[in-house]
Amino acid sequence: xxxxxxxxxxxxxxxxxxxxxxxxxxxxxxxxxxxxxxxxxxxxxxxxxxxxxxxxxxxxxxxxxxxxxxxxxxxxxxxxxxxxxxxxxxxxxxxxxxxxxxxxxxxxxxxxxxxxxxxxxxxxxxxxxxxxxxxxxxxxxxxxxxxxxxxxxxxxxxxxxxxxxxxxxxxxxxxxxxxxxxxxxxxxxxxxxxxxxxxxxxxxxxxxxxxxxxxxxxxxxxxxxxxxxxxxxxxxxxxxxxxxxxxxxxxxxxxxxxxxxxxxxxxxxxxxxxxxxxxxxxxxxxxxxxxxxxxxxxxxxxxxxxxxxxxxxxxxxxxxxxxxxxxxxxxxxxxxxxxxxxxxxxxxxxxxxxxxxxxxxxxxxxxxxxxxxxxxxxxxxxxxxxxxxxxxxxxxxxxxxxxxxxxxxxxxxxxxxxxxxxxx
Numbered sequence: 001x002x003x004x005x006x007x008x009x010x011x012x013x014x015x016x017x018x019x020x021x022x023x024x025x026x027x028x029x030x031x032x033x034x035x036x037x038x039x040x041x042x043x044x045x046x047x048x049x050x051x052x053x054x055x056x057x058x059x060x061x062x063x064x065x066x067x068x069x070x071x072x073x074x075x076x077x078x079x080x081x082x083x084x085x086x087x088x089x090x091x092x093x094x095x096x097x098x099x100x101x102x103x104x105x106x107x108x109x110x111x112x113x114x115x116x117x118x119x120x121x122x123x124x125x126x127x128x129x130x131x132x133x134x135x136x137x138x139x140x141x142x143x144x145x146x147x148x149x150x151x152x153x154x155x156x157x158x159x160x161x162x163x164x165x166x167x168x169x170x171x172x173x174x175x176x177x178x179x180x181x182x183x184x185x186x187x188x189x190x191x192x193x194x195x196x197x198x199x200x201x202x203x204x205x206x207x208x209x210x211x212x213x214x215x216x217x218x219x220x221x222x223x224x225x226x227x228x229x230x231x232x233x234x235x236x237x238x239x240x241x242x243x244x245x246x247x248x249x250x251x252x253x254x255x256x257x258x259x260x261x262x263x264x265x266x267x268x269x270x271x272x273x274x275x276x277x278x279x280x281x282x283x284x285x286x287x288x289x290x291x292x293x294x295x296x297x298x299x300x301x302x303x304x305x306x307x308x309x310x311x312x313x314x315x316x317x318x319x320x321x322x323x324x325x326x327x328x329x330x331x332x333x334x335x336x337x338x339x340x341x342x343x344x345x346x347x348x349x350x351x352x353x354x355x356x357x358x359x360x361x362x363x364x365x366x367x368x369x370x371x372x373x374x375x376x377x378x379x380x381x382x383x384x385x386x387x388x389x390x391x392x393x394x395x396x397x398x399x400x401x402x403x404x405x406x407x408x409x410x411x412x413x414x415x416x417x418x419x420x421x422x423x424x
Contacts (some may be wrong), residue, residue, distance in 0.1 A: 003293050006031050010286075020329045021275070024282035031289055042285055049284020049335065050277050053237065054160045059273040060240030061151050064221070064247050066268045068106040069116045070261055071251035073218045077102040078120055080211040087203045090192025092125045093138050094185055100142035101181050104149035105222030106247065109272075110367055113143040114375045118382040129197060136383050137393030140375050141184055141401060144364040147330070149177035151225055151243075154363065156236065157280070157331055158356045161338045166236040167229045168424035172353040172415045176361060176408055183400030191396075221247050230422060276331055283335030296340040303344050310348045314409050317341060318362055325366015326373055333363055353419060354412045361405050368394050368401075 006027050013023035025046075032042040068074070081095040081102075088094065099121065100113055118139050125135035147154050150170035159166040225243040228234035234242060251257030257265070290296065307313055324333045338359065345355045367375040368391075376390045383390065408414055 003289075003295070006289070014327060020332050021278040021282045024279075024286050024332060028282065028285045028289055032285075042288075045285045045288040046281035049287070050280050052160045054156055054166055055280070057151075057156050057166070057237040057240045058153055058276060059269060060237065060244050061153055061156070062109070062272050062276075063244045063265070063269045064106050064151070064225075064240065065109060065112045066265050066272075067244065067247045067251055067257065068103070068218075068221070069112065070265055071218075071247060071254060071256045073106065073247075073250075074099060074103055074117050074120055076211070076214045076218055078117075078124070080208075080215040083204070083208040083211040090188050090195065092121075092128055092130060093134075093188035093192060096121050096125070096135075096138045097142045097145075097181050097184050097188070100139075100145045101149065101177070102219070104146040104177065105151070105226065106218075106243070109153055110143045110147050110364060110375055111378050112272075113146040114140060114378045115382060117143070118379050122379075122383050132383070132385065133389060133393035134191070135393075136379055136385060136390050137395070137397050138184065138188065140368055140379055140390065140394045141397035142181070143375055144367065144401065145177055145180050147364050148173050148180060148357070148360060150174065150229075151236070151240065152360065153276070154330055154334060154360045155356070157334050158338060158359065161334060162342055162352050162356060164352050164356065165424060167232075168419045169353055169356050170226065170236070171230060171419040171422050171424050172357050173360070174418055175414055176357050176404065179404045179407065179414070180361075180401065183404045184397060187397055187400045217250055217253075218247075221250070230424075279329055279332045280335060283332040287335055287339050290336070290340065296343065299340050300344045300347070304347070310350060311410065313345070313348050314350065314358065317345070317358070318405065318409060321359060321362035322366045322369060325363035326369035327366075327371065329374070330360075330363040330367070333366075334359065351412060351416055354408075354415045357415045358405075358408055361408060365398065365401050365405065368398060 009027035009030070010023055013026065014020070029042060077099045078095060081098040082091070085091045085094055096117075099117060103113060103117060118136075121139050122132070122135045126132050146152075150173050152170070152173060155169045155173055156166055158164075159169050221243055224246055225239045228239040228242065229236055248257065303313060303316070306316070321333065321337065324337065341359075342352060342355060346352065367373050370376070370387075370391055373391070376387050376394065379385075379390050380387045
């Protein structure tokens, strides 16, 4: 079986909407069998792709996000942000971004952010007179902050593949995440200036004081997780375990999580973890096949033949990753592309941390891009809007997101500054 047939088979299955893991695994197992390799060897490659201590953090960070959703932490963040800036024109747009930023410190998944927060934010904005298309668009765009801001599941996966420090990559992601939030806030400001009919709420100290008291405990979770990692007290895996225990205890203390909810929480965590793990395993087998066929070397020779300029190379990578992120699940793209592109990037003098953050931001923008932008399909049933309407609302916010992407591309110090300061 040739590489051409393998690629055609995978693309055909993806077009037919076969789940990504099986679209990769089926053709890869067929390739292994037809080329005289043992199935046992392929299974070793599948299990080897997920046999990594840093990847143990993934299910624990997923558990943190699931428990945070059950515990109503998003509602508390929303109430606090609304009480703080409710009198500002377009306030719920800023609140939307702020809640995504706050929730990102507990959930490293854009899809979880969009699904969980979309149910709260979109109806609240529509009730206050915001166009539904705008509400859906800013909700979709702000959900991308979650996988960039640590703790980030894509960052854990990238660090495992690239053999870089997870803590250093977490630190490298902080400034870009704030830049994404700032770019979206600027877009809301420009839009809100033309909206004279938006309802504003009077500022009330009593309401702000009550909302602040309710949000203090949830905001200690990112302090524990990130402070523990960046301060050298925990490994990312240990920090994820401590964070999950803290959020679970908080849910029990507030009464939002009850013992009978544990089954649902663990089932949701297991289902999400299983889907990611299966994709990682299938992608690991594909990566082995690509290495066996010397595809990384061919791609490196092709890229080096196209240009000897670092910036041009990174721009080409940006285009490639956004296109792949639009049709494939981000975890599988990381597993397939990082072993190929990272060595080339290093040859061009690109810092692996810089390349990691750049890769993650690209793939997240792909989540908002048709034909299979996953966030669009998550928000469509949540908001009862067709997918094309969700994209029409999201499209204007791609401008600030791409602007930040280009800033990260052209100014690597935006990424490398914080790890250097922290000595990571």
